[in-house]
Amino acid sequence: MGGKILKRFVPMVAIDVATKQEAIDLFDKLMVKPQPIVKIGMELYYGLGQVIVKEAKKRGFKVFLDLKLYDIPNTVHRAMAAIGRLGIDFTTIHAAGGSEMLIAGLAGLEEGAKEAGVKPAKLLAITQLTSIDEKILHEQQHVDLSLIESVQSYARLAEKVGLAGVVCSAHEIKAIREVTGDDFLCVTPGIRPTHAIKDDQKRVVTPAQARIDGSNAIVVGRPITQSFDPVAAYQEVQKAFLNEEEEK
Numbered sequence: 320m321g322g323k324i325l326k327r328f329v330p331m332v333a334i335d336v337a338t339k340q341e342a343i344d345l346f347d348k349l350m351v352k353p354q355p356i357v358k359i360g361m362e363l364y365y366g367l368g369q370v371i372v373k374e375a376k377k378r379g380f381k382v383f384l385d386l387k388l389y390d391i392p393n394t395v396h397r398a399m400a401a402i403g404r405l406g407i408d409f410t411t412i413h414a415a416g417g418s419e420m421l422i423a424g425l426a427g428l429e430e431g432a433k434e435a436g437v438k439p440a441k442l443l444a445i446t447q448l449t450s451i452d453e454k455i456l457h458e459q460q461h462v463d464l465s466l467i468e469s470v471q472s473y474a475r476l477a478e479k480v481g482l483a484g485v486v487c488s489a490h491e492i493k494a495i496r497e498v499t500g501d502d503f504l505c506v507t508p509g510i511r512p513t514h515a516i517k518d519d520q521k522r523v524v525t526p527a528q529a530r531i532d533g534s535n536a537i538v539v540g541r542p543i544t545q546s547f548d549p550v551a552a553y554q555e556v557q558k559a560f561l562n563e564e565e566e567k
């Protein structure tokens with residue numbers, strides 16, 4: 320990192336629930352300081368649409384709209400323009416769609432934001448999902464690269480076409496930083512406190528380790544949202560990620 324101070328965001332909490340009421344209950348509970356960034360994913364957005372983004376923004380949350388776009392460039396361009404108009408803060412696209420799709424997505428996002436008079440969201444490329452390990456990756460027989468090489472290659476591509484960063488596991492940050500600039504963001508899901516179960520995640524890291532590894536932002540869902548005390552769970556994760564005093 321050449322001595323540059325790493326930009327760190329507050330933890331991003333994945334609000335992966337089925338109903339508006341469940342989402343709003345979590346938003347209301349999570350209105351603490353520092354206020355997390357809320358991540359709205361496919362389940363909530365496909366189910367409820369823009370209303371849920373508005374509910375989050377109304378409560379002062381920064382919004383990460385994680386829809387992981389992957390389609391032909393024209394479709395991605397038009398969909399990203401619609402996302403850009405929402406005035407959200409972060410959104411995602413699959414790096415596997417290639418440079419033309421990534422460029423179209425970025426242009427659409429910026430055009431949509433301009434049209435709505437809002438700041439464009441930071442566009443992050445999905446590299447390899449944190450639910451994937453070497454075994455699953457190589458079920459795709461045409462993939463010769465190791466998982467880490469593949470993530471590194473997607474990160475290089477994402478930076479080259481002007482994206483703000485990538486979504487990866489904290490395990491890959493060092494390899495990514497070898498091929499990208501200091502300001503390129505590594506946003507890391509697959510976060511599990513030591514006492515939490517992995518669920519379907521394969522490449523998991525604790526919040527404290529993600530800080531040590533140089534993550535710019537961690538994404539945490541079930542360990543917070545399914546906890547009997549989501550606020551305490553969030554605060555524990557937040558302290559371990561942002562503070563020097565960390566969980567062991």
Ligand SMILES: O=c1ccn([C@@H]2O[C@H](COP(=O)(O)O)[C@@H](O)[C@H]2O)c(=O)[nH]1
Nearest residue numbers: 333360447448449508509538539540541
């Ligand atoms: O590689 C990826 C990309 C996105 N995600 C998303 O993050 C959260 C993680 O939720 P947990 O409950 O903490 O497992 C979820 O919304 C995923 O869609 C990811 O896990 N990995």
